[in-house]
Amino acid sequence: MAKTGKKGLERLIYATGYSWAGLRAAFRHEEAFRQEILLSLVLIPLALWLGETGLDKALLFSVWVLVLLMELLNSAIEAVVDRISDEHHELAGRAKDIGSAVVLVALINAAVVWWLVLAG
DSSP states (O other), X not given: OOOXXXXXXXXXXHHHHHHHHHHHHHHHHOHHHHHHHHHHHHHHHXXXXXXXXXXXXXXXXXXXXXXXXXXXXXXXXXXXXXXXXXXXXXXXXXXXHHHHHHHHHHHHHHHHHHHHHHHO
């Protein structure tokens, strides 16, 4: 991505376009992200329905969004590692494994928060 020299609102508009392109790319190329988006169609309405207080709803919603954020970061790491080389390298494998662990920790966090909030 080359510097555009844009400033202010024009820069924000361009940056938003790049962000949407990233979301489309993740949805198009990442099976796990597609699965989590489909799960979001169930979990986000459930979070808003099951949460008793505004804080409950915010917690249930935000921990799931955190899972989506971590999946996007993991996908970005994997794309960069794959771009650098298709040869097996210990550090490349470690980077991918750590990225995957980030998603796992976010999923565990979401499950624990959902359980704590819903169990009261």
